[in-house]
Amino acid sequence: MQIYEELKARGLIAQVTDEEEIRELVNTGKATFYIGFDPTADSLHVGHFMALCLMKRLQMAGNRPVVLVGGGTGYIGDPSGRTDMRSMMTPETIQHNCDCFKKQMERFIDFGEGKAIMVNNADWLLKLNYIDLLRDVGACFSVNNMLRAECYKQRMEKGLSFLEFNYMIMQSYDFYHLFQEYGCNMQFGGDDQWSNMLGGTELIRRKLGKDAYAMTITLLMNSEGKKMGKTASGAVWLDPQKTSPYEFYQYWRNVGDADVLKCIRMLTFLPLEEIDKMDAWEGAQLNTAKEILAYELTKLVHGEEEANKAQEVARGLFAKGGDTANMPSTALSAEDLTDGSIGILDLMLRCGLVPSKGEARRLVQQGGVEVAGEKVKEISAAFTAEQLSGEGLVIKKGKKVFHRAYLAS
Incomplete structure (x- = not known):
């Protein structure tokens, strides 16, 4: 099976401009392709993970990746998938985030002479003359067509700034520049990103009279139609300082039964023949599939040693209910306590186990919270500085989430 057919079999391809041409290019290793990453944070997250894996797969098949970090488009902010405007970042923050991305990407992508390259669109976008851009590029875009794009339509009700309206032109210009x-x-x-990508292929056709191609990757959604990669405490990051290897492992270990095989097929590098045999798995076998998924992805992102460690800790917690080695932990300070103690609702919020006190209250009332092996029965429950000293207390949320809270000395 060639790479294009494998991508289809794994369910990774959503839309393509010219399927036969794209199939021929990637299967023969003649594609020089790019994927853009806007530096909106100092770490990549699960939302970027599929794109990184796609780049790795295509590079393994002989194609050349161009990683584009949006040091320039980061000044504007992509409105796609947003209901509000992104906050503006300083040039220093944008550059710092770009540097962090490069370090993380090197685990997936082989950079070097004749291999993958990384470029920053600040190198050309920040040098553009506005009047020249309007005349040279702006004339190639129809405002009517732009307003029909999904990335803009969903923002029109709440208001779309002129700043963001330029994003499609900037991304299209990136493709035009990289093509040349x-x-x-x-x-x-x-x-x-489909509308933005079509803008690039059209700009190349109109300005250069040549063909360029676009393909979109299936978004990673769960069976309820929600984007995957979020927890109560926020995004699942690839940086171990922001999301520990254990937390990363646990995120994938806890995916729904209906999603696990899809995730294995789309995200791991296990052979399709091996995955196809899992299609008949059910019951306890799905827990085994979740362990396979969690281990394989943790190994990809954090390495085999951390994957082994995370798996051992996870199994130890479920077997013994209390091994705190490498467990996600939160250090509390005296300022977190009121009159020498902290209530369960505040404690869960402080540990990032819930997004709000209301959610914490609901979990306690439903009997879904344990502390130190005892079910918390009252929302008024509180824990003293003495209880939180030393190793602290282990909080269990539901059946699968463990977290240690302790008072820093």
Whole structure:
């Protein structure tokens, strides 16, 4: 099975501009392709994970990746998938985030002479003359067509700034620039980027009279139609300082039964023949599938040693209910206590186990919270500095989430 057919079999391809041409390019290793990453944080997250894996798969098949970090488009902010405007970042923050991305990407992508390259669109976008851009590029875009794009339509009700309205033009210009400078003939991205990507292929056609291609990747959604990669405490990050290897492992270990095989197929590098045999798995076998998923993805992101450690800790917690080694932990300070203690609702919120006190209250009332092996029966329950000293207290949320809270000395 060639790479394009494998991508289809894994359910990774959402939309393509010219299927036969794209199939021929990637199967023969003749694609020079790019994927853009806007530096909106100092770490990549699960939302970027599928794009990184796609780049790795295509590079293994002989194609050349161009990683584009949006040091320039980061000044504007992508409105796709947003109901509000992104906060503006300083140039220093944007550059710092770009540097962090490079370090994380090197685990997935092989950079070097004749291999993958990383470029920053600040190098050309920040040098553009506004009047020249309007005349040279703006004339190629129809405002009517732009307003029909999904990325803009969903923002029109609440208000779309002129700043964000320019994002499609900037992304299209990126493709146009990379086509000329590096022979980049394809762009890949999330399915929510389709309109922006078509803008690039059209700009290349109108300005250069040549063909370029676009393919979108299926967004990672759960069986309820929600984007995966979020927890009560926020995004699942690839940086171990923001999401520990154990927490990363546990996120995938806890995916729903209906989602586990889809995730294995789309995200791991296990052979399809092996995955196809799992389609008949049910009951306890699905827990085994979840362990396989969690281990494989943790190994990809954090390495085999951390994957082994996370798996051992997870199994130890379920077997013994209290091994705190490498367990996610929160250090409390005296300022977190009121009159020498902290209530269960505040404690859960402080540990990032819930997004709000209301959610904490609901969990306690439903009997879904344990502290130190005892079920918390009252929302008024509180824990003293003495109880939180030393090793602290282990909080169990539901059946699968463990967290240690302790008072820092």
